[in-house]
Amino acid sequence: MSSKVLKDGTVLAFDATSQSIQVLRKASILIENDRISAIEENFDALPTPDGVEVIDVSGKIVSPGFVNTHVHMWQSVYRTLGPNTTLSQYFDWVSQASEGARAAFTAEDIHISALEGYLEGLNSGVTSCVEHAHNNWSAPVMEAGYRAAVEGGARVWWCYDVAPRPAFSVDEQWAMYSDLKQDESRRVLPGLSLDGLGWTVLNKDGTGLDLIRQKKDELNLEALTVHHLGGPWPQGNSSPTCVCEENNIPAAGLPIIFSHAPFLTESDMKALRDHDMFVSITPESECHYGHSQTTGHLISDQASIGLDTTWTFSGDMINQTRLWLQLVRLRNYTKTLDAGLLPNANPMPVEQAFLLATRQGGRALHRDDIGVITVGAKADLVVFNGDSPNMLGWRDPIAAIVLHANAGDVEHVFVDGEWRKRDFKLVNLSQPWEGLRTQFVEASRRIQAELAVPPALPEKLWGIGEFGDVDHVSTVRK
Ligand SMILES: [Zn+2]
CATH class of the missing domain: 3.20.20.140 (Metal-dependent hydrolases)
Structure with a gap:
């Protein structure tokens, strides 16, 4: 597997001592095989193996998956x-x-x-x-x-x-x-x-x-x-x-x-x-x-x-x-x-x-190498573009993700250092999207038609749980 570098992004690294996110404003990540093998704030200090694929993520946010x-x-x-x-x-x-x-x-x-x-x-x-x-x-x-x-x-x-x-x-x-x-x-x-x-x-x-x-x-x-x-x-x-x-x-x-x-x-x-x-x-x-x-x-x-x-x-x-x-x-x-x-x-x-x-x-999951950006962690990474009308102007990258982002802002995704989404498009699918889509829609229409009508509630849930009324909410004026 080739190695990759995510160059000059805003990286949400994890600091194990303080158990908190350390925002690196301009940092580069070396991915080798399935792991993060180096993180450097100075790109020139990052080891770059022969044939490495360099992905420019400047202006973007690099988050753990x-x-x-x-x-x-x-x-x-x-x-x-x-x-x-x-x-x-x-x-x-x-x-x-x-x-x-x-x-x-x-x-x-x-x-x-x-x-x-x-x-x-x-x-x-x-x-x-x-x-x-x-x-x-x-x-x-x-x-x-x-x-x-x-x-x-x-x-x-x-x-x-x-x-x-x-x-x-x-x-x-x-x-x-x-x-x-x-x-x-x-x-x-x-x-x-x-x-x-x-x-x-x-x-x-x-x-x-x-x-x-x-x-x-x-x-x-x-x-x-x-x-x-x-x-x-x-x-x-x-x-x-x-x-x-x-x-x-x-x-x-x-x-x-x-x-x-x-x-x-x-x-x-x-x-x-x-x-x-x-x-x-x-x-x-x-x-x-x-x-x-x-x-x-x-x-x-x-x-x-x-x-x-x-x-x-x-x-x-x-x-x-x-x-x-x-x-x-x-x-x-x-x-x-x-x-x-x-x-x-x-x-x-x-x-x-x-x-x-x-x-x-x-x-x-008792895994210190999952859900974090640190050297040695799994290279499961998400790059947020940050340039959409809903994210533009971000300064705090965590607030930008949690309070402003949506799936459309996710530009790249890696699992085990392999591309899963690239330039806003899912890649390396096990089967072409068109066929998958057709099959999914057919199954969805058929199954939803078969199950369209939910059965009545039992008198008690599993013979034990008592039901009670709930207050309903409506826009209709009484
Ligand atoms: Zn469940």
């Missing part, structure tokens, strides 16, 4: 199907638990849907994803989702959700997982979701840890993830407290990411910190579906940002990061205002939001 710590890419073809849905409606309608949804997808639909989802992410600078792969109802469907991750071009922790399915037993799923030919480049790394395994792994009898250890060795696992809600949502056994204190899963030595976790208890927060486990706050999902998010702002030190269902809203991290920043500000301002006092400071700096979307994702 965004790390999305929660997503289900197989659902991308649903895009705009559920603009006004709730979480309770989602399960029986379009999730892997819905018979109708399972029947609507061919394996090739899963492939094209997930593939397009990774491309949406790359287009806006999402270079890493933790895929919660619950495309788990047949061997071809499982294989198609994995193949999409390998072909997609992003870095993926592919956390497969082993769960009993009518036509695909747990034993068959384990066998199939062993048979999947693992990505040799190690850009797609195997992981597990504990959702479907919860009934066996998280049953407090100690056997769960043995199983995870065994599978870690067999499958080269690199991460675990699990959905967790809590609060008024029907309590499962997926809380950080349960995963740690009652089942000792962290002893397997794998990163563990809890998605959403909107109602953490004191004991949950202690478990997260004691065992270096992370939550994936998915701000827009938690607003859209009504999971809520009441404690994420209290656990920023063990939090990262994810997207969840990128068919219900855009799949870029810029919007999510901005939304989370402003939600936290609103929450903490309101606390002061509710006491009858005026806020005397801004509760959350923009840099903290940026770190949640980049460095914290790397930390969640």
Whole structure:
């Protein structure tokens, strides 16, 4: 692989000592193979190997790629199907638990849907994803989702959700997982979701840890993830407290990411910190579906940002990061205002939001070389053009990205030092965009027609959760 230099950009380097972003106003980065091998503020001091490709990024912002710590890419073809849905409606309608949804997808639909989802992410600078792969109802469907991750071009922790399915037993799923030919480049790394395994792994009898250890060795696992809600949502056994204190899963030595976790208890927060486990706050999902998010702002030190269902809203991290920043500000301002006092400071700096979307994702995966620009880190990089009407005049590059940028400002993207987007266009696709587009649109129209009408809500969610009325909002004058 040839080496590359990004020359004279504004570089958002990471300073490990202060755990903060160090803005280098005019710096150049040497990429060799998949790593950043040098960063110099004086271009002449940068080693330049023979045949190096020099890319002028002067006037532009060089950012680490965004790390999305929660997503289900197989659902991308649903895009705009559920603009006004709730979480309770989602399960029986379009999730892997819905018979109708399972029947609507061919394996090739899963492939094209997930593939397009990774491309949406790359287009806006999402270079890493933790895929919660619950495309788990047949061997071809499982294989198609994995193949999409390998072909997609992003870095993926592919956390497969082993769960009993009518036509695909747990034993068959384990066998199939062993048979999947693992990505040799190690850009797609195997992981597990504990959702479907919860009934066996998280049953407090100690056997769960043995199983995870065994599978870690067999499958080269690199991460675990699990959905967790809590609060008024029907309590499962997926809380950080349960995963740690009652089942000792962290002893397997794998990163563990809890998605959403909107109602953490004191004991949950202690478990997260004691065992270096992370939550994936998915701000827009938690607003859209009504999971809520009441404690994420209290656990920023063990939090990262994810997207969840990128068919219900855009799949870029810029919007999510901005939304989370402003939600936290609103929450903490309101606390002061509710006491009858005026806020005397801004509760959350923009840099903290940026770190949640980049460095914290790397930390969640126990990877110091992901989500940061430092010598030795993976060359997963995003170049923001900065010259659009919405970014022009920027001085603070972090504010420019978090508060002003959109996917259209992303000029170049690299994963493992390889071009993924160049001069505003996705490149090195596994198949030509035109064919991919046609196939995606066909699948999208067909599947959305089949699932157009959501089923009625059950009387209680999973037989337990009581529903209540919500206040509606309308522009219509009464
Ligand atoms: Zn999810």
